[in-house]
Amino acid sequence: MREDLLLESIRQVSIPFGTRDSMDQLIKHAAKAQYVLLGEASHGTSDFYTVRAELSKRLIAEHGFRFIAVEGDWPACYTLNRYVKGYSDAAADAGTALDDFNRWPTWMWANEEIRELAGWLREFNKDKPDAEKVGFYGIDVYSLWESMDEILKVLETQDKTDLEAARKAFECFEPFGRDEQSYGISASLYGEGCEDQVIALLGRLQDKWKDAHPGDQERALSAELNAMAVKGAEAYYRTMIRHDADSWNVRDRHMVSALEKLVEFHGEHSRVLVWEHNTHVGDARATDMASEGMVNVGQLLREKHGSQVYAIGFGTYEGTVIAGRSWGAPMEEMKVPPAIRNSWEELLHRNTAQDQLLLMDPEDPALGEITVGHRAIGVVYHPERERGNYVPTVISRRYNAFIYLDHTKALRPLAFSNSRYVSGNVK
Structure with a gap:
């Protein structure tokens, strides 16, 4: 590695971050795009959330961005969406609206940082007509059972023919007892999946919002996005048993499809903020993901929308973070x-050793190569x-800008008990 060349390039493009001037410069660049992708180097770092929130507030208030789409489940995020829009059936307060984030890892969205953003969004939306209110949506695929439940709730008050069709489609999943792995094994290894049923159901619900x-x-x-989530989850769990790259691609392609549906709903020129991990928003072609046959949201959006996509990566030198030792394990401050x-x-x-902002040129001889x-x-x-936590990256081809925070602190989960959270150090 040409260390001297790389350090010189960093010096040329780096400015102190956290000042009004640095925020103004970043906003000026990002505001030119339709899709602003805001990354994070972890799902448990407070500083990443708070900086994304400040950038989002300004892009919403000053440049008319219409909604935030996050790496979260549609049903739980839709509950929060109804709260920030002040609908009559919404939760009474932000904390209650976040109660639906009850599936591990709960801390990703049920945290003080999101509660504060939710309060700002509700206040911003307060005097606006429904069609102009800024939304908050989840575009991930993990809500297989929750999305089924939500579809049935919605259809119980609407077309009984669609309700019966949904019940019939979901009967296919009943033998698996709400166990994703059991379903994946059966569908992948024994051909006993429910793909045809969920595709047919999505076809029934597609674009009904237009009329x-x-x-x-x-x-x-919401009914259509839940049906899309069921379809995406079915494909994800079916493919993950055998093919890690395929299941990753199913997930990220689904997130792009959900995002595009939301843009269609809000108007084809509506502008969107996407909050996801760096591994999703930073162009996969600039990492070793490409050699493994993997794509991601950042790559797919750039391929479709080119310069209308502006990706901002995040990183830190040291600090603390909320995470678990294994999937489903108690969350810890590490x-x-x-x-x-x-x-x-x-x-x-x-x-x-200070916070820095890099506005990058992909053709820089060091940063671009x-x-x-x-x-x-x-x-x-x-x-x-x-x-094992480092991704080989050509940084200026992965992101348009990079926010470096030298020392960061752990996210603040909304609620925890001794059985779910270990404070202070790693066990």
Whole structure:
């Protein structure tokens, strides 16, 4: 690695972050795009959430961005969406609206940082007509059973023919006892899946919002997005048993499809903020994901929309984070150790041990060509295995801009007990 060339390029494009001027410069660039992708290097770092919130507030208030789409489940996020829009059937307060985020990892959205953003969105929306209110939506695929439940609730008050069709489609899933792995094994290895049934159901619900009464349009959209989530989840769990790359691609293609449906609902030129992990928003073609046959949201959107996509990555040198030791394990506040030598984060720390903003040129001879390890922390994290957490990355081809926060702190989960949360250090 040409360390000297890389450090010189960093010095040329880096400015201190956190000042009004740095925020203004970033907003000026991002505001030109229709899709602004706001990453994070972990799902448990408070600073990533708060910076994304501040950027989102300004892009909404000053530049008319219409909704936030996140790496979360449609049903739980839709409950929060109805709260921030102040609908008559919404939760009484933001904390109650976040109660639906009750499936692991709960801390990703049921946290103080999101509660504060929800309060701001509700206040911003307060005096606006429903058609102009800013929304909050989840576009991920994990809500297989929850989305089925929501579809049945909606259809019970509408067309009984569609309700019977939904019940019949969901009967196919009943033998699996709401166990995704059991369904995946049966569908993948024994050909006993429910793909045909969910595709047919989605066909029945597709675009019904277009003919609905204006006051019912978003509810009809919700039924369709839940059906899309069921279809995406079915494909995800069916493919993940055998093909990690295929299941990843199913998930990210679904998120793009859900995002495009939301853009269609809000108007083809509506502008959107996407909150997801760096591994989803940073162009996969600039990482080793490409050699493994994987695509992601950032790549797919850039291929379709080109310069209308502006991706902002995040990173930190050290701090604390909320994560679990294994899938479903109690959440813990863990130490994030100093980044390893010659990683992207360590080079930025060496440049200046302060928060930095990089507005990058993909053709820079160093930033646009040299591959450097870039830290990624998931909901499952083992700090002692630090070297396995770095993604080989050509940084300026992965993102348009990068926000480096030298020292960060853990997210603040809304509620926890001793059985779910370990404070202070790693067990």
